[in-house]
Amino acid sequence: MTTNDLPYNERVLDTRIPEHHVDGLEYGRHVSTPRWTGYYVRPAGSPLPMMVARMDPTVDDPDLTDLEEEMGMLATDAERVAAAYCGDGQRFNHPLSGEPIDDYCAARAVRTQVSADHRQRFVFEDGSAIVIDDGGWDIEGNEPFSWQG
Numbered sequence: 001m002t003t004n005d006l007p008y009n010e011r012v013l014d015t016r017i018p019e020h021h022v023d024g025l026e027y028g029r030h031v032s033t034p035r036w037t038g039y040y041v042r043p044a045g046s047p048l049p050m051m052v053a054r055m056d057p058t059v060d061d062p063d064l065t066d067l068e069e070e071m072g073m074l075a076t077d078a079e080r081v082a083a084a085y086c087g088d089g090q091r092f093n094h095p096l097s098g099e100p101i102d103d104y105c106a107a108r109a110v111r112t113q114v115s116a117d118h119r120q121r122f123v124f125e126d127g128s129a130i131v132i133d134d135g136g137w138d139i140e141g142n143e144p145f146s147w148q149g
Contacts, residue, residue: 011074015067016056017041024064026050043068047083048075077124078139081105089136089147101137105130115145 017039021027028040028050040050043064048071075083085091085101092101105122106112113121119133121144129140131147138147 011051012038013051013053013067013070013074015053015062015070016059017053017062017067018059019055019057022062022064025062025067041067042071046071047086048072049079049083076128076139077108077126078128078130081108081124081130082139085137089138092137101130102132105132113144119145121145 017025024044026042026044026046030037030039031052032038036054038052038054041053042048042050046068048068051071051074053067072080081101081104084094084104086095093099094101094104102120102122105120108124109122110125111123113123115121117133119131121129121131121140123129129144130137131140131145138149140146141148
C-alpha cells in the first residue's frame with residue numbers, strides 16, 4: 001500500500017536528489033506519493049522556503065546551485081520578502097539596509113489594504129501577500145488578513 005502525504009498544490013522541484021543525504025542540503029520531512037518519494041529540502045543556510053524534491057537512484061551528486069536557482073524561481077513574491085527579512089515575523093527592519101518591512105512591501109505590492117483592526121495586507125503581482133500588524137508579520141494564510149502560521 002502506498003500513501004500520498006504530499007499536501008494538495010505543493011510545489012515539487014524538477015531537480016532530483018539522490019537517495020542518500022547530501023552535504024550542503026538541509027532536509028525536512030519525508031513525503032511520498034503512489035509513484036515516488038522525496039524530502040522537503042533547501043540548500044543549507046538558504047533563506048528560501050523548503051520545497052519538495054523527488055529522490056532518484058540515478059542521481060549521485062546534485063548541483064546545489066541549480067537547485068537553489070529553481071527554488072528561487074518557484075518561490076512566491078511573499079516568500080521572497082519573508083526570506084529578505086530572515087523569515088522572522090518579529091524583524092521589522094531589513095537586516096542589511098534597515099528598510100522597514102512595510103516600506104519594502106509597499107514598494108513591491110500591486111495592492112495594499114488595511115483591515116478594520118489595522119492589519120496591513122500587501123498583495124504582490126503573483127497573488128501572494130504579506131500581512132503586518134503591530135505584533136509581527138507573516139505570509140498570508142488561507143483567508144485575507146490571516147497569517148500562515
